[in-house]
Amino acid sequence: MTGIRVVDPGLLTTVQDLGRIGHQREGMVVAGAMDPISLQMANILVGNPRDTASLEITLLGPKLEFTIDTVIAITGADLQPRIDGQPVPTWCGLAVKKGSILEFGGIKSGCRSYLAISGGFELAQVMGSSSTYLRGQLGGFQGRALQKGDFLPIKSPIIDPISFRPRWYFNQPVYSREKEVRVIRGPEFERFTPAGITTFYSAKYEVTSLSDRMGYRLKGPKIEKQAGSDIISDAIPFGGIQVPADGMPIILMADRQTTGGYTRIGTVISVDLPLISQSKPGDLLRFCQVSVEEAQELYLQMEKVLESLSEDRLFS
């Protein structure tokens, strides 16, 4: 069997695609890539359909051995990947030889890298997705993060690794430690005082260490409310910002519960979700408001780019 042998799993390496869509009404968590744009770009660079399951690598990368000649791409954060000791470029397709070792030097910029493999993994889907839902112990590779000694079977590459030459090189994005994040106002916007709203849109909020795939807890000036913090349990979208009684915002991410009971002040727009996913504890966020129309315009522009790159088949 051909695949990837996990020599060292790194901090948190999981299989993710674009999430388990269509089952939120059953309480099923969506999961999926925290940075869906980087995941799709990694797939495009190796000739895969955009939603193919790839590895999401968090802060400290794994050490992996390939048992087949194939083509890979690493996007998202710059964790300084090396193949057989040699630094390799990110955001670009790479041919790897059977027996090669991929490892990571350390965090240079961002928080999460995506490793796509041409052809993808040979993994059963659960409810239409290969995403790992960690708390539910479901999907991905045995419903859990990779461990030392795991062997992930992969399909044959859909690009010939021998003749592969990358057609495109994209610049590694530099994820600034201070970001402006655009949001659409949330359903409970009016439960906050005018002063509270002003605070939310002017203060800087720091990403705390209590941040993971489920949500990002922020700290900064308290956001003041008119009334209580609890609402009748209701749906929370990817990027939804809840403000519980302590007045500190929480941004709900890929592994969020489908519903929650705290006031929702806003929702991070789709194109800005990677800014959150690539943030680390200590990073600063500032929020500004945009309309749904503006957000959708930006989303459509991004989709157009991804679509055209995908159709262009970025390999010879």
Next chain:
Amino acid sequence: MEISFEPLGDRGVRIGFPEIISQEVNREIRAFAYALEKEEIIGIVEIVPTYVAISVYYEPKDICYRELLSRLEMIKEKLQVVELPTARLIEIPVLYGGQGGPDLNYVAEAHELTVEQVIDLHTSRPYLVYMLGFAPGFPYLGGLSEAIATPRLTNPRPKIPGGSVGIGGMQTGIYPLDAPGGWQIIGHTPVKMYDPQRAEPVFLRAGDYLQFVAIQSEVYQQIRVRVERGEYQVQIKTIKEDEQR
């Protein structure tokens, strides 16, 4: 009934209903959700009905916010005649008390009832599944008898086993997975409300009715074995619209 629309991010719309947890609001939500599904609007990815809202997630490439709003307005206009899908009544066998129900005695004492009376009250009526959330297969049930409504534990337990049946204030429910929690645990069901190995990991849906049925430990063990073998099927009956309370 007052129905409003507002964005839930750039890929969601929240359809808001009156902010009251009631069977009446729930009927309206189910009727709207049913009408919405029959409309088969291209671009809708999924819908999430909750106590007082339906959240619609959609793909802006296929339908923009304004266009979706106008489609939703049309459904709202047509919603004069409330049409409901057939509801299902699902029987959940429960072994009350013992190791799997450590708080049964407390609940009985707190209300000056016998353990048998608590079990009778808990199994005396079907509960409406208002919504699922919190965890896969976790039902928010309505209709608990006030006679056995019991405050949560002051110190939540770090781990409540999946399958535990509990009471938390005016709510009753089942923990689908091991989870920390503060509910009074009165029993345990051998049925898996959530099973990732099953073709349909979660079988409950919002709008179902759930009927607890008291079983003895012998039956509990038998069902447990059948569940493990993947042979157990929950009892499902259908209830016509006019019988839905």
